[in-house]
Amino acid sequence: MPSSTVENYLKRIYLEEQADPGAAVVSMKNLAGAMGVTPGTATSMAKSLADSRFVAYEPYGGVKLTARGRTLALRILRRHRLIECFLVEALGLDWSEVHDEAESLEHAISDKLLDRIDEFLGFPSVDPHGDPIPTAAGEVRQTLLTALTDVEEGADVRIARILDQDEKFLRFVDRHRLRPGTRGRVLAHDHAAEAVTIQSGKLPAVTMGRTAAAKIMVEIVKG
């Protein structure tokens, strides 16, 4: 069985591939950065992942998950996201604090326990951040979402997914009632100021920068 280190690398490579679908491979620089290790460490891990056939490794190029590697990455991601759901649903932890906990639990629970959790939760399809939960078969149902930056002024939206697990950002989102599932309206885009103004519930509207808004994915609500 792969170590939790290997599991973490594979999950990270998967997420890097998702984050930049244009790039053919994940560079050692990006991998090292994402994993918080030195580039040399990333290189030697890349070789070892390639030896185990989890990635294709091109020297001076980068790594790319094989089918085998993707399967394992999705297995871990599934665990991660189901655990996040469980911690929120069963124990009432705040969605802003479940990520770190899931980061270690994802390696520790058995398949049997995971199935129980899945059943307990009623087989959810997204986690508390709106991230899709891969199926046991290793499929990810991708929904078409729009970044808040790309929504027309005046449009009604349903917040669907937050692309940043940082506690501070999640608490900001929370404060302004912008959790996945809530409704809102985009009031204005200020292109010069690179800012978006959105309003949710009875709360006063909030204006945030482009980069923040880009991390909030929504569905456009037909009115």
Next chain:
Amino acid sequence: MPSSTVENYLKRIYLEEQADPGAAVVSMKNLAGAMGVTPGTATSMAKSLADSRFVAYEPYGGVKLTARGRTLALRILRRHRLIECFLVEALGLDWSEVHDEAESLEHAISDKLLDRIDEFLGFPSVDPHGDPIPTAAGEVRQTLLTALTDVEEGADVRIARILDQDEKFLRFVDRHRLRPGTRGRVLAHDHAAEAVTIQSGKLPAVTMGRTAAAKIMVEIVKG
């Protein structure tokens, strides 16, 4: 922070000390046996635990937990047992299968999550096997129990604790309704056959060997 390997060794040393309170120290042979490693590995770990002041190590003698080591061992034991409770209570896992799961989860959960679990469970004092749960302060409330082998014929008892986490044994206990909390009556001791006969509920009486009976701890019920 100590590694999970160190945590496992300390917990094991604690349990070995409990299992043989007469012995002043835990020998390398016993430690190696209990941990499933070679004697040389036990020796080198003993030295390293002594360097961290978790144990006192006497060459050619054995190891003995320091106050510091005992505190850590009890911390892990507390986690282990609360997790066992949680898996049974919240997810309906069978008590015969929670031990292995807890063995890895005990190293993975945060203090905060542990507190939530404790609260969720209503601050239990024993786990599903009847093992006492150490307090957060590191105290173990010891109750006076009698081994089934030491109970007089005809006495009514309340099963209180099972001193073996083996799945097969636990399922045997289960089949004969001898879980912690249930009532029973000791019908006979057969000293020649080294056997004890006990009866619980409406079930037919069951006769078991001394060694099995010695692992079932009970309270005598005054009639």
Next chain:
DNA sequence: ATCCTTTTTTTGACTAATCAAAATCGCGTC
């Protein structure tokens, strides 16, 4: 074509945890 900067790889070292097998110790028996 040469230089310069960034990225990547290599090298050498280190820690934690383990094993196999050899050396040594402790201790009860003769």
Next chain:
DNA sequence: GACGCGATTTTGATTAGTCAAAAAAAGGAT
């Protein structure tokens, strides 16, 4: 007091994961 056996320690090796720093490669700019 010497012997022998079981327990213990030592030695040498291995694997996983890491870093620092040196070396090498890529690739754009001049």
